[in-house]
Amino acid sequence: MTTALQTPLADVTRSNAALRTFLHGLPGVDKVGADARAASLGTRSIKTTAKATAIDLAIRMVDLTTLEGADTPGKVRALATKALRPDPLDPSCPAVAAVCVYPAMVADVADVLRGSGVHLASVATAFPSGQAPLSVKLDDTRAAVAAGADEIDMVISRGAFLSGRYLDVFEEIVAIKEACGDAHLKVILETGELATYDNVRRASWLAMLAGGDFIKTSTGKVQPAATMPVTLIMLEAVRDFLASTGRKVGVKPAGGIRTSKDAIKYLVMVNETVGDGWLDPDWFRFGASTLLNDLLMQRTKLATGHYSGPDYVTLD
Template identity: 75%
Template sequence: MTVSTTTRSAAELTAQARDVLGVSRLTNRALTSWLHGLPGVDQVGCEGRVAGLGTRSIKTTSKAWAIDTAIAMIDLTTLEGSDTPGKVRSLCAKALVPDPLDPTTPRPAAICVYGDMVATAKAALGDSGIHVAAVATAFPSGRASMAVKLADTRDAVKAGADEIDMVIDRGAFLSGDYLTVFNQIAEVKQACGDAHLKVIMETGELVTYDNVRRASYLSMLAGGDFIKTSTGKIQPAATLPVTLIMLEAVRDWRELTGVQVGVKPAGGIRTTKDAIKYLVMVSEIAGEDWLTPEWFRFGASGLLNDLLLQRQKLATGAYSGADYVTID
């Protein structure tokens, strides 16, 4: 799997943003009028659309395809204060061999850990092609100085992280200081170098769908390669309606700028049934260009085992049970 990355400086991103907005200077006022000029989201209609897509019936061959695709889209995650090198290595072993009973099982896309565990994960995964993603920028709250956030990012990149999952400053966003949010993302993007940048918007703290749409556009404008719902530390984490709005945003952004941006719902996706609902949405809202691990990811831990159980059931016709998948 290849991830297309482009190294962008903050100055380049600002210049490009001016171009998209059609302004000579990127000010908070310019960002505000652009973001607030986006069409609103009707909550009832949005949730109705999600409910409608949720009735899709995915059976037999398409279910098998969806399960394998979902497995390959997982960022297998452990983000605990109690994480140890042993725990991370165990998770990496799971990623390398998700189902010891069936070697044809696809591997997840990445392992997602805190910055200090990147080297451990890197060593455990070797040249398997499985990426290491690190959360950075004072995850999960993001409440630290910019110098600390940038140091956090550089540290993880230096340790070999292929992908950086940053958090936006929700306080700045909610107070209307979009320029600060923009600048922080652009600077982190610059600090990422070749690493792929995922921008966590923490939609559970943004609350309204209008905010989710604005934060999505702001994150894409500032150079995010992926927009991601949640840290997993705030409830609600990923939801289908929020992800629907993000999928509409990346779809429309590509039409506007020609740039494709990925989407990662994270937190709270635990079952195969849920994962398939997300894939249906990706397919019918953004289109099949997004139906690959390069452009869509699940931030999850428990989801993998449920997908493996369902995969075994499809293959053998019998549901084996929790003791037939490994707990890592």
């Protein structure tokens, strides 16, 4: 953040009224235009060489995720092993960006990933509802970081946001960011519950003003989860936030992105909306569990000319 912009941003967050005035003063989203723009970006034709590059990039951007009540230490260790070597038969296949698990599973994953360069993300703050006292959310965050997480995926309090208590949401994100220490913070907006595209834009700016390192669409537990139009609005928000503040923020669509074709559509949208500076795992991620399998099968198809059998990749 540039020094010249510190004072006006501080003024924006000095009260709920000031924050409301700022957020509701953001340009409104043309829903028809956003839907049409996202649809048009999904029609781009990607040729074979570019497709191979895009698939490897998408693999490197995956936050390989399991967030189920039935998760076990054995399951998450196996997932972490797959994250390091997604295709055991092909050492040229890149590793994924991160493994994302519940806080109770962080220590098990840390044992596998230690020293690898693959990040360890953990959901926290009473995921997925966010319905817990702040003290509980802070303890949840600190426990995950202490166990080895270097990225925290928090959920905002949608009830507070939709009630217009923007300062409460802002202050909670600030507190969680502080509790993260050196860990990066991804702020989950749960866009499927925000009702309007205008709210998606407002929540994006609110999360960035509060210090979020990434803004993330969804928990994957609410439908609709990630969509092209919503991700487009979030990309426009990070672009405009960089222009206004000098601070760059990442974007993570999560939930419902299952095929290589879908992932490549998102990469095209990133390139044409914010530029190739965001075509990097440091600035764009896919939150996914099944996407990696399709990327691996398409990668094999490009290399060998035929699809692998259904048992080529592990089921996650």
